[in-house]
Each structure stands twice: as structure tokens, then as C-alpha cells.
Amino acid sequence: xxSRIGKFSAIFxxxxxxxxxxxxxFKITQRYPVPGDGGFDYIVFDGSSNRLYVSHGxxxxxxxxxxxxxxxxxxxxxxxxxAAIVPExxxxxxxxGGDATVSVFDTNTFKTIKKISVAKDPDFVxxxxxxxxxxxxxxxxxxxxxxxxxxxxxIGQVKLGGGAEAGVVDGKGHGxxxxxxxxxxxxxxxxxxxxxxxxxxxxxxxxxxxAIDPENSRLFIGCRSKVLAVMDSTNGHVITTLPIGxxxxxxAFDADNQLIFASNGGGTVSVxxxxxxxxxxxxxxxxxxKSAKTMTLDPKSKRLFLSAAEMEPAANGRSKAKPGSFxxxxxxxx
Numbered sequence: 001x002x003s004r005i006g007k008f009s010a011i012f013x014x015x016x017x018x019x020x021x022x023x024x025x026f027k028i029t030q031r032y033p034v035p036g037d038g039g040f041d042y043i044v045f046d047g048s049s050n051r052l053y054v055s056h057g058x059x060x061x062x063x064x065x066x067x068x069x070x071x072x073x074x075x076x077x078x079x080x081x082x083a084a085i086v087p088e089x090x091x092x093x094x095x096x097g098g099d100a101t102v103s104v105f106d107t108n109t110f111k112t113i114k115k116i117s118v119a120k121d122p123d124f125v126x127x128x129x130x131x132x133x134x135x136x137x138x139x140x141x142x143x144x145x146x147x148x149x150x151x152x153x154x155i156g157q158v159k160l161g162g163g164a165e166a167g168v169v170d171g172k173g174h175g176x177x178x179x180x181x182x183x184x185x186x187x188x189x190x191x192x193x194x195x196x197x198x199x200x201x202x203x204x205x206x207x208x209x210x211a212i213d214p215e216n217s218r219l220f221i222g223c224r225s226k227v228l229a230v231m232d233s234t235n236g237h238v239i240t241t242l243p244i245g246x247x248x249x250x251x252a253f254d255a256d257n258q259l260i261f262a263s264n265g266g267g268t269v270s271v272x273x274x275x276x277x278x279x280x281x282x283x284x285x286x287x288x289x290k291s292a293k294t295m296t297l298d299p300k301s302k303r304l305f306l307s308a309a310e311m312e313p314a315a316n317g318r319s320k321a322k323p324g325s326f327x328x329x330x331x332x333x334x
Contacts, residue, residue, distance in 0.1 A: 023271040023284035030330035032068030037323045041081045043307045045296040048087035055080040060094050072110040084125045086149045093134045095122035104152050118145045128169045131190045137164035156193045166210035178207040199236025204229045209251035216277040222248035222262045244270035249293035265293035304331040
């Protein structure tokens with residue numbers, strides 16, 4: 001596919017030649033403060049309601065994406081990680097690592113309807129519109145759990161043989177998931193729940209975030225070894241790797257502008273331009289905030305949303321979020 005970035009094309013090409021340059025035109029335009037304390041993980045944009053679902057402490061906060069107003073919260077969600085929204089059912093599904101459950105809630109009232117017991121360590125979760133299934137990635141459990149959102153019950157598992165990180169589907173009957181420790185991508189069938197292929201991610205260590213360009217069969221894999229790997233999803237061939245920042249956790253793809261974003265806990269979002277399905281170039285970095293490693297994209301407005309907090313040392317030697325400092329960063333191109 002030929003890139004159509006319009007008036008920004010010359011700027012992108014110039015910036016690509018500058019090592020570690022700032023991505024042109026992108027900046028933090030708003031900060032949405034969110035009350036309450038505790039750690040955080042995934043942030044999810046729901047286009048059907050223009051809402052953000054933000055994991056925070058032991059609850060899932062719900063924000064209006066346009067204003068940042070806190071609309072409500074889903075609780076209790078011990079060890080909360082991610083959320084998947086099924087708009088046509090007005091249902092949401094939240095993964096709880098603390099008690100190995102998935103909370104089912106009403107997206108109109110945010111009230112929890114029931115909890116579904118699943119394998120240990122439920123983490124990333126997403127909805128497949130083709131099979132109409134909610135798919136839960138498990139780290140220590142080494143499976144993907146398939147949930148029927150109508151019956152609100154488990155209907156099967158994909159046994160992966162390794163800890164699952166992020167997953168995606170291509171809308172054509174294929175699913176893909178990163179195995180963090182093995183540095184592999186597993187292709188699976190979301191309908192039959194069978195593993196189809198396992199592909200090594202050449203040049204990558206510790207894959208985390210994952211995004212897809214379904215039209216061109218390309219996977220974009222964020223690796224903690226500070227590279228973005230581009231893989232042909234039809235055969236597992238790694239086309240190229242490009243440098244990104246440290247502690248990547250999420251990847252997003254803007255198909256309209258052929259831009260890949262990788263959010264890094266070191267305080268940047270690395271931006272890569274897809275010149276063609278087989279050609280890629282680094283555009284530069286968006287300066288954000290240290291700890292802002294989880295991210296979501298509004299595909300219409302092109303705004304990025306990132307969770308962040310001021311971090312301070314904890315008794316166990318690890319860092320923790322400073323009380324009262326949790327915020328959602330809004331990044332736009334102006």
C-alpha cells in the first residue's frame with residue numbers, strides 16, 4: 001500500500017534521518033487526573049461510547065474520553081489488568097489477576113453482574129467480533145480462555161505452552177498472541193481454539209505489545225530488547241526490526257496514516273512509519289512521562305491515551321505510584 005500522509009510526508013522523511021529525534025507535531029495536550037491510589041495496567045478506548053476504561057488499584061475507572069470526566073468505576077476487581085467491551089450486549093469483561101476471575105459488568109450502570117472463574121493469571125483481554133468471543137490471555141496459566149459473552153461462561157481454551165502477553169485477530173479467522181519468555185508468536189484459530197503455528201520472533205527478546213495491519217498481514221511486536229519487530233503474519237517471517245525506547249508495553253497502529261506507536265515506560269512513545277508493507281522507518285519519539293507504558297488509540301480522532309503516575313521507591317525495592325498522582329495523558333498531533 002502506498003503511504004498517504006499528505007502535507008506531513010516531507011516532515012516525516014526528514015525526521016526519520018535524525019537519530020532519536022522528536023516525532024514532529026505530536027505532544028501532550030491534556031492530562032486527566034484520576035482520583036484514588038494504587039498501581040495500574042491496561043487502558044482501553046471504546047469507540048462505541050467514547051469512553052476510556054482505565055485499570056487502577058482494585059477497580060476499573062471509566063472516563064469520558066473527550067473531557068476526562070470520571071463517569072464511574074467497576075469494582076471490586078482485585079489485581080485488575082484489562083477490559084474488553086462488547087457494545088451490542090452492553091457488557092464489559094475485566095480480568096482480575098488477584099482471584100483468577102473475569103468480572104462481567106453492565107456498561108450502562110458499571111455494576112458487576114457476575115464473576116467467571118478462569119485459569120490463573122488472567123491478563124490481557126480482547127473481543128473478536130467475527131467469532132463473537134471474548135479472549136483472555138493468561139501469563140502463568142499459559143492458555144487463552146474463550147468466553148461466550150451471551151452465556152457469560154467459559155467455552156474452551158487454547159493451550160499455548162508458554163505465558164501469553166497481548167493478542168490480536170485479523171478478522172479473517174486468524175488469531176495471534178505473543179509468548180513473552182519464548183519470544184514467539186502463536187497463530188491460533190479463534191473458532192476451533194486450535195494452535196496452528198508457532199513462529200520465532202527473530203531479533204526480539206521479551207515481546208510485550210502487539211498490533212496488526214490486517215489488510216497487509218503485518219504484525220507489529222514491541223520487544224523489551226528495545227526493538228519493534230515487523231512480522232509477516234502469513235508465514236512468520238520477520239521483515240525488519242527498528243529501534244524503540246525502553247520498557248515497551250503497548251503497540252498501536254494508525255492504518256490511515258500508516259503509523260505504528262510503541263509506548264515505553266522510560267517516558268516516550270516511539271513512532272514508526274510504514275512506507276510500504278515491506279519498508280519501515282523510524283520517525284522519532286513523543287516525549288510523555290516515565291511510567292507511561294500502557295496506551296490506547298482512538299482510530300477516528302487519532303488521539304493516544306496513556307496511563308501514568310509519579311513513581312517512588314517501595315519497601316520491597318520496587319517502585320510504586322505516588323498517592324494522588326495517577327493521570328491519563330492525551331497525546332495529539334497539532
